[in-house]
Amino acid sequence: MKDRDTILKRVRDGLAETPERTPYPEYDPACAVMRQPHEFSSLWELFAWRMKSVNGVPLHGWNALGDFLRERALKFGYCDPEYTEAIAAVCGSLDITERFDRNDLDRYEFGITAAAGAIAETGTIVLTDAATRPRLAALAPWIHIAILQEDDIWPDSPTALKRLGDDPSVIWVTGPSKTADVEGILIEGVHGPGVQVCCVV
């Protein structure tokens, strides 16, 4: 506790002679919401357009997801128990498991988990600890597929901040994992998914 008291005392002493302390500015967080290039007919339209602009894959409906899985000739992956039935119905040839083994991370071609929301403004998917289980299944496989209820698309980031709730790990995902560390060249799929899908149902 010695360091705590020392630091707080230094802060107080350092601030003591501040002639005028800057007040907290009154402002509307909407000032941080970006303008869009044109009108969109729905939040889903805006979200999908934005998600594509960051190289994400927005899909509408289970059938679209079935087509995606078949086109990529995927065989094996993890699926949240909540969705196994729906997935089996649209893509019967898949071998899906409800068990994610952390010692065999690279066996899973994809992970299907829930998203808790989305931000239309930026094409962002919102994952939470309570909804997205387990953490590694949404992170380690090359393809992550987030399942989202259409009503959970929020207009902008200030709205999403109001919905943080009491979840201990809220993650905003805007496109696939990427880096430009090597000569500024964009490479996708560094530690997280190289393909980021969001399927609205």
Add this chain to the structure above:
Amino acid sequence: MKSTKAYPTRQPVDRYASDLSPSVQESVYNASKLKTEARVDALQRDFADPDANRRLAGAIKQHTLDHLDTYLEQAESSLRENGAAVHWASDAESANQIILGIMQRNDCRRMVKSKSMVSEETELVPFLEKNGMEAVETDLGEYIVQIDHDHPSHIVTPIIHKNRQEIARSFEREGLGAYDDDPTVITRRARDYLRSKYLEADVGLTGANFVSAESGRIVLVTNEGNARFSMAAPRIHIALVGIEKLVPKDRDLSLFLSLLARSATAQCLTVYTQFIGGPRHRTQRDGPEKMHVVFLDNRRTEVLSGDCRKILRCIRCGACMNVCPVYRQASGHAYRGVYPGPVGAVLSPLLKGKEFPELADLPKASSLCGACNEVCPVDIPIPELLLRLRNRAKHEHVSLAARGTPSMGIWARAASSPGAWKTALSAGRLLNVVPHGFLNLSSPARAWQSSRKLPPFRGGAFRKWMRERNPPKNGVPSPDRKSEPDS
């Protein structure tokens, strides 16, 4: 340092710049220029008045700093409510000891590290290694810095000074596969190798981009996903946080996140923005069972007390270095501290404390062009702060800072005696006829003159105009002037 001999009066930053290989200089120049342009495009495209947002963010940060005692205590209690243990470290040594202590008490041997400039400040990795721990950097750039025993040269893109061939050779040397300089191959190899490190690790260490005092949420942004992995596989999470990282409320975060992502990499949002409010959820299988937050002072309170408090607003986006003409020529290592570029030229000497003279030359490595202030997402008046530090160096008689600067003594004597001034002006006309090579008597003059041409000397015109103008009537100058002054 071959050029030291050739130019004994040169500042250290000049020496670094001239010793830089052409290929490194080119990659630093091109990368930083591209980022500057992309940043402007993103802000102009997305906002009607991006400058208003910068000023607002600056005011919020300034407010937070001016009330830091209140917000620190509020953050501490919010973090505790979230189930995190809060530690305080007055200096680097104390922070490192706290982290080592947490690892020892929990039988931990291995750490995976997400990118954190504060941990560079405390030199955490070498400290842990000395104490028998393994600590692996997981950001691709930082990992390459680590295997090369190098230092980051940029706070956002740490290996801006390396090309793919060098990286490929390092990977080959580390046994990560045969030489291949394809950036995709390099990235995949790092992905595969670091996965095993995440899974073995007991501790994930991160920094924090922001901490909301209101909710105690730690906010972290990464593009690669390494911070996510560091908090998905290991059982303990430690966040090492500078005390200036606070923001008052959750609602402030959209403004800061929108400015940070655009200023750093011209993105609307960084790929992963994490809001961490404690250990994992009771229904979650992955993630830390325990969370520790270490608040670090390390002379920040000294900066807070002085006349450069505004530098503590910095949110580490790197825009000032990308735009800086000196950084583009000299690259990051020239700044000899954790923080390069204009922000480093202010912050690094200040964080040195009594060893301020070692880096007192940095505030002089600037033409005071003001570009750093114009791009700063929290509107830090960097040129003004550089001038304050130059003043401090002058008052403390720091010889390093004075190196290469002609003495002002002769000028001061001439300027305080009208006769001497007049003579100097007449003599000045000689400059237009004497070959300038004859003038390079003193070393500073030679260093200056070697790369520049003097303009034609036109002094004395103002005095001539004063003499020839109509005398004032009743103290008011006559409007019918013969000629306009030109100097």
